[in-house]
Structures are given as C-alpha cells and as structure tokens.
Amino acid sequence: MKKAHAARDRFLSVLLAVLSVAWIYPVVMILLNSLKKETAISTGTAFELPTAETFGGLANYAEAIMSQGFLSAFWYTLVITVSSVVLILVCCSMCAWFITRVKAWYAKALYFLFVFSMVVPFQMVMFTLSSTANRLNLDTPYTICIIYLGFGAGLAVFMFCGFMKSVPIEVEEAALIDGCNPIQAFFMVVLPILKPTLISVGILETMWLWNDYLLPYLTLDRTKGYMTIPILIQYFRGSYGRVEMGPMMASIMLNIIPIIVVYLLCQKHIIKGVAAGAVKG
C-alpha cells in the first residue's frame, strides 16, 4: 500500500514538472526570440533557438527603449498604478469601515451599489466614462487615479467589508472612550489591524492596474502623448504596415520582467492575497 502511494507520488511529480515546463515555455520563447535579429524573426521559426548568425544581442531592447516613447509610457504606467492603488486603499478602507460599523439603510444601499458595480462590464460605461473624464480633466496620468478609484471601488470595498466584520469592535470602542475621535481611531487602531488585508487588496488592484488596457486607452488624452505599456504594445501592431516583431517582443519582455521580479520577491503575499480575497468573497 505504501509503495503504491510512493510510486504514484513520483509519477505525479514528473507529470507536474513536465506541465510546469510547458507553463513557462511561452514566456521563454518570447525571451529567446527577442534576442534574435529582426530579420531572423518570422512566423515559422519562433521555436528555433537563436544561433550565432541570428543572435542580435540586446539590439531589440535598445530599439524598444529608445523609440516610441517607451520610457514615458513606463513612467506613466508606474504613476497611474502607484497613485491609484494608494488612493483606493486609503479611501475604500475608510468607506468600508463606515459601511460595516454603521447599521443604517443607506450603508446597506451603498454596499449593494458597490457589489453591483463589480459585476457590470466595462463596455456598459466605456463611452460615458471616458467623456466624463475628459470633461472633468481627469484624462492625464496624474488625475486618472480618481476614475480608477471610482471604477475600482467595488472590489476594494467588498473585500474590506468582508475582513472588517472579523475585526473586534471592542478595541475601537476602547480607543473612542480613551478620547480618540473616529478618524484617529481608524488610522491608529483599525488600519494597523487591517495590514494583511491592505496587502491583499493592494496586490489584486496592482495586478489589474498595471495591465489594464481599455480604460486608459479610451480615457487618456493621447494627443498629449499619454500612453501606458499595454497601449504601446497594441500600437506596435496597429501603426505599422509590417509589425516590427523584434522591438515588440522586447517591449513585451520589458513589461513582464518587473512583474516577475515583484512576484519572486513577494510571492507568499501574492498567493495568500489571492486565496484570502476569494475566501472572503
């Protein structure tokens, strides 16, 4: 019985190892191709390893970084992601605290509205949202975080409310009795307790924001050159007669590498965050 178990486990290990290699392969393939010379890249040869003749070094990367405003797109993506995540974490946790602690019809109605907004597809509001943003001057990378706060509030409030229910109310009451006002109580007592939740929500929102395509594409004022990396990658195909595959693959890698680095550094938090988010949901 034991032997059969061990054999099965070994078989499973091998199977999973093969699967994992298959799982990484697409990314490795792009990496290898991005190192080839532009002329050596074609549809039929993507599987071939770069050889001495076709190896182009980092030329594609240099071209991708120098051209097309890549650096500014990278900067804008970073600004949008960081500002929106911070804003969402602070504002939505406050709002969620209010909703869970105040037992009134309007708190429930608000909660229902937020949950509803999670289900509504973006296409429903894409036109009206982008024209509202333009009218209110929220179409720059520095102000679009307000749009993101509005459209991303649903998930964040929902998750915070789920966790907030398990925060002991006594601690907050003690803080209020000791003379804190609710704002102090929230920032000095509740937020520290919520730290794991803040990390989970922050991770989920970052994954969404860094990769979001349609919202910034429709909202950002492109006449002023505001782009994010996903928009830039989409442009590689649209703006040329022939797609420049080399620089495109290089910019794909440049988009993936920061994420993978962050992932390797804090995968424990990320995986826990995803699991926690789902369980509370």
Add this chain to the structure above:
Amino acid sequence: MEKAIKRFWPVFVIPTFAAFAIGFIWPFLQGLYLSFCRFITIDTAQWNGIQNYIYALTEESFLHSFWFTALFTVVSTICINVAAFAIALALTRGIKGTNVFRSVFFMPNLIGGIVLGYIWNILLNCVLTLLGKPLLSLHAPYGFIGLLILMCWQQIGYMMIIYIAGLQSIPNDYLEAARIDGASDRQILWRIKIPNVMPSITICMFLSLTNGFKLFDQNLALTNGEPGHLTEMLALNIYNTFYGRSGPSWRGYGQAKAVIFCVLVVVISVIQLRATRSKEVQQ
C-alpha cells in the same frame, strides 16, 4: 460609537462616494439613457425610443458573437475548473516541489491580457505554420481553440490557488475519520472533499464565468475577431460597433448592445451564485 462615526461621515464616505459617482453611477445612468438615443457626442443625443434595441437584437453579427461567447464561456469554465481542481488535489498531497509548481502555475496571471494575447498569437501561429495549416486569423475554429488554450493557461493557476486554500481548510479529523471507517480515496474525494470545498467552487465558477463573458483584451490581441468577425466575442463586438464605424446611429446601437450585455452578465451571475450556494454545506 455608531453615533461618533456617523458624525464624521463626510470624511469617511465622501471621497470614495464622489469618485464612485463620477466613475460609475453617473456614467452608468447616462449610458442607460444613451442606449435609447442617436448620438455622436453626448450633447447632440436625440431620443430614438427602442429602435437601438430592435436593431441590436436582430443584428446577425451580435447574435453570432453571443453564441460564440456563450459556447466559449461554458467550455472554458469546465476546462479551467476541472484542471485547476485536479492540480490542486495533486498539490495538497505533500509532494516535493509543491511550492515551485504552485508559483509556476500562477505566474501567467500577472501578465496582462494584451501581452498574453500576443505571446500566444506568436506561438500558435508558429505551430500552425509548421503543421502547414491556416493561421489563427484565417480559420475561426483555430481562433476558438487558441482562445481556449490561452484562457486555460492564464486562469488555471488562479483557480488552483483558491481550490488549494479550500482543500487545506477541511479539518483533518474528517479525513482521518473517513479513513478509519474504511473509505476509499474516491469516496473521500466525492463525499468529503468536494462537498467541503463548495464555497471555493462557487467563487471559482463565478470568476471563470464572468471572466469568460467579459473577455476583451485577450480576444483583441489574439484574433481581433478575425476572420470576418467570426471570433468576435460580445465585448469586442460592442467595442467595434462603437468605435469601428462612423455615423450617428452606430453608437446608439453599441450602447444598446452594452445594456443587453450588462443585463446578461448580471442575470448569469445571480443564477450561478444561487445555484451553487444552495449546495454548500456548513462546516
């Protein structure tokens, strides 16, 4: 305490609510109104009654994209959840290297839809060229299969994490008691593990159904709806109706389609949550 918090409501609620009003409530209501109008910009909207809806519901490409999306969603939901659950089962047995496998399977989730679409576009076109078959954008069934592979590759890892968390939260006593009573592995799976991870199944079904229905970025980057709108899913169809054509009537049609789409997603989510919630057991 409640009173004290209530007095400070402007501080707690107004920032989020104001942004929510700008970013969701107002665009949503305006979108609802515009679905009954002919318009190019909002200021020039003219009331048009239910014409837009009549057009949308009789347009062939919209109906096609509905069936395409529905088929894709059903097939991908089944594939993703079965595979994710199987991998989660394998990874909760304490095999060596579990953490590495878990990290690898989750990795594609960190990459955005547009980028994923291009990666698979390159890879699948290469496979098809080597096999001497037509490219992705020339043969609709390949587009469907390509989208399916792409979505499985991306989503299995995410659902796997949720299933692992669910499986690990089953109290060990249950499993031990079952083993002492002489239950086989299969009985343990069907009678103990699956009923106890029903909450995870609910949430995974919900996520994969809504993700499938709302799929846009991957569709745009992988096939862009080609050949001839045959692999166009609902979200992309709406987008193309809106921005792909000029003339005052198209935006109204697009907005009406979006409202229909929205109702569909909401109804499906509610039905699915009701159906699987009722199967959950209390621990």
